[in-house]
Amino acid sequence: MTDGPAIEVRGLAKRFGDVCALDGVDLIAHKGQVVGLLGPNGAGKTTLVRVLATLLKPDAGSARVLGLDVQRDAAALRERIGLAGQYAAVDENLTGLENLTMVGRLYGAGRASAKARGRELLARFDLVEAAGRPTKTYSGGMRRRLDLAAALVARPPVLFLDEPTTGLDPRSRLSLWAVIEGLVAEGTTVLLTTQYLDEADRLAETIAVIDHGRLIAEGTSDQLKDRLGGERLEIRLDDDADPEVAVRALAPMSDELPSIDGRLVRVGVRARDGAIVEGVRRLSDVGVGVDDLALRRPTLDDVFLALTGHAAEEGDGEQEPEREQAA
Amino acid sequence: MRRLVTDTLIIAERNLIRLPRAPELLIGFTLQPIMFVLLFRYVFGGAIRTPGYSYVDFLLPGIIVQNTAFGGFATALGLNEDVRKGLIDRFRSLPMSRAAVLAGRTLSDVATNTLSLTILLVTGVIIGFTFQTGFLEVAAGIGLLLLFGYAFSWFLAFIGLLVSSPESVNSVGFISVFPLTFISSAFVPVASMPAGLRDFAEVNPFTIVVDAIRHLWLGAPAHNSVWGAVVWSLVIVAVFAPLAVARYRRAAGS
Numbered sequence: 001m002t003d004g005p006a007i008e009v010r011g012l013a014k015r016f017g018d019v020c021a022l023d024g025v026d027l028i029a030h031k032g033q034v035v036g037l038l039g040p041n042g043a044g045k046t047t048l049v050r051v052l053a054t055l056l057k058p059d060a061g062s063a064r065v066l067g068l069d070v071q072r073d074a075a076a077l078r079e080r081i082g083l084a085g086q087y088a089a090v091d092e093n094l095t096g097l098e099n100l101t102m103v104g105r106l107y108g109a110g111r112a113s114a115k116a117r118g119r120e121l122l123a124r125f126d127l128v129e130a131a132g133r134p135t136k137t138y139s140g141g142m143r144r145r146l147d148l149a150a151a152l153v154a155r156p157p158v159l160f161l162d163e164p165t166t167g168l169d170p171r172s173r174l175s176l177w178a179v180i181e182g183l184v185a186e187g188t189t190v191l192l193t194t195q196y197l198d199e200a201d202r203l204a205e206t207i208a209v210i211d212h213g214r215l216i217a218e219g220t221s222d223q224l225k226d227r228l229g230g231e232r233l234e235i236r237l238d239d240d241a242d243p244e245v246a247v248r249a250l251a252p253m254s255d256e257l258p259s260i261d262g263r264l265v266r267v268g269v270r271a272r273d274g275a276i277v278e279g280v281r282r283l284s285d286v287g288v289g290v291d292d293l294a295l296r297r298p299t300l301d302d303v304f305l306a307l308t309g310h311a312a313e314e315g316d317g318e319q320e321p322e323r324e325q326a327a
Numbered sequence: 328m329r330r331l332v333t334d335t336l337i338i339a340e341r342n343l344i345r346l347p348r349a350p351e352l353l354i355g356f357t358l359q360p361i362m363f364v365l366l367f368r369y370v371f372g373g374a375i376r377t378p379g380y381s382y383v384d385f386l387l388p389g390i391i392v393q394n395t396a397f398g399g400f401a402t403a404l405g406l407n408e409d410v411r412k413g414l415i416d417r418f419r420s421l422p423m424s425r426a427a428v429l430a431g432r433t434l435s436d437v438a439t440n441t442l443s444l445t446i447l448l449v450t451g452v453i454i455g456f457t458f459q460t461g462f463l464e465v466a467a468g469i470g471l472l473l474l475f476g477y478a479f480s481w482f483l484a485f486i487g488l489l490v491s492s493p494e495s496v497n498s499v500g501f502i503s504v505f506p507l508t509f510i511s512s513a514f515v516p517v518a519s520m521p522a523g524l525r526d527f528a529e530v531n532p533f534t535i536v537v538d539a540i541r542h543l544w545l546g547a548p549a550h551n552s553v554w555g556a557v558v559w560s561l562v563i564v565a566v567f568a569p570l571a572v573a574r575y576r577r578a579a580g581s
Contacts, residue, residue, distance in 0.1 A: 091414060
């Protein structure tokens with residue numbers, strides 16, 4: 001194994017007709033790291049994963065995984081990567097065990113050892129009881145776990161997870177997160193795309209924010225949040241209160257203008273200590289009633305909103321352009 | 328090359344395992360051909376004159392050839408589903424042979440065609456079909472049918488990858504298969520057709536294959552139809568296998 005980074009992307013570009021899916025992306029992931037690729041639908045996340053997984057030829061730029069070029073060394077690279085997609089690519093008419101055995105044999109393993117590895121993974125992903133049932137009888141969470149298991153058949157050192165929990169119920173998400181954390185603990189390098197900020201926050205050490213095919217920010221969750229400055233006071237006003245009055249009263253507490261979002265007023269504060277008391281005092285001085293108030297750090301939602309001008313999860317479930325079949 | 332063979336067999340095995348679990352397809356392979364034979368034999372049979380042969384003898388080779396063409400629908404629908412469900416992405420991310428997904432598909436059609444061929448032959452014999460030739464000719468006819476069915480699977484593989492939904496697979500498939508099989512010698516003597524249709528029917532590969540089977544099973548005059556059928560099968564593979572493979576690469580986005 002080489003000593004370079006696990007994933008190294010330089011100037012990557014890809015167009016689909018008029019749609020620019022990737023517009024000069026640079027990205028580095030070191031071995032054993034979890035990189036979260038965060039962005040709304042159509043931002044280019046899936047395109048990037050598909051290029052890295054050797055499924056898609058880029059128009060320009062280069063991408064290397066474990067030192068192997070995704071185009072020139074594609075065959076060698078496929079031995080060492082695992083891919084789990086948002087569409088849970090398992091055969092729904094095969095059982096869980098049959099699916100994993102098939103994948104193992106396609107990696108070149110014999111029937112017996114592929115089956116043994118399949119059983120091992122089913123046990124690990126809590127699917128033993130469902131092992132003999134066609135996967136069309138599985139719940140969404142079970143299918144995702146099986147899909148992830150299929151990606152792990154050959155113990156790949158690098159794993160690509162394309163929106164692994166999209167569409168899952170909260171319990172299934174939590175259990176899938178635990179599985180991914182287990183893999184990371186074993187040293188697997190993971191590139192994870194998500195449109196869920198809490199997912200990136202929980203799983204990824206480094207977060208790369210992508211929008212319209214460009215990386216617009218990169219860093220740890222804390223670094224990204226720090227870009228928005230310190231703590232903020234969030235005040236929900238009474239129904240009959242005038243937000244403009246509240247903003248004028250609160251403005252001296254902050255270096256920037258407080259923002260108004262309906263009845264919600266946000267104020268970036270200079271110091272945490274005493275901020276709540278001062279906020280309440282200032283508002284009561286001008287006779288504005290307060291319904292609820294809290295001091296909090298910026299969330300990744302705030303970061304995303306500030307960076308892109310729109311919320312991260314506002315996508316309407318539209319597919320990324322590359323998922324559509326070319327006519 | 329060894330990889331291509333083993334991977335093709337793995338994919339073919341997968342297709343055959345899942346077949347009994349998707350009963351609608353199995354019904355297509357078993358009940359539909361029986362229905363066709365009975366409908367033609369008893370509804371149209373009395374009205375169609377086939378000089379020199381009873382209608383059931385005339386009909387069975389025709390309907391069996393039509394049925395081998397339908398066998399490829401399993402490939403078209405299966406590939407279409409694999410693309411839509413993302414399984415093709417899974418396969419393409421694996422270090423497996425690039426051609427095995429398509430080769431495994433068309434290969435498993437040979438098995439399903441063997442099944443429906445058997446069912447049709449048994450049905451045919453029950454309603455009065457009789458072979459007029461020896462064992463070797465009958466076996467050669469079966470081999471030729473499987474070869475032609477295999478070739479036609481490549482055409483349908485291309486269709487399955489070309490269109491975006493199973494509904495379009497069905498409509499494009501039927502729109503191409505029905506005229507090809509009906510404007511041929513499969514169900515009526517070509518001589519009974521009006522001039523324009525007759526010209527098409529005479530060069531139609533389905534006519535050539537049906538005539539070849541009638542030669543091999545009933546001793547009808549061959550007119551080079553057996554070799555013609557073999558050549559047509561090879562030409563169909565030579566044209567549509569590369570087209571389907573190119574389409575496979577594109578459908579999967581590379």
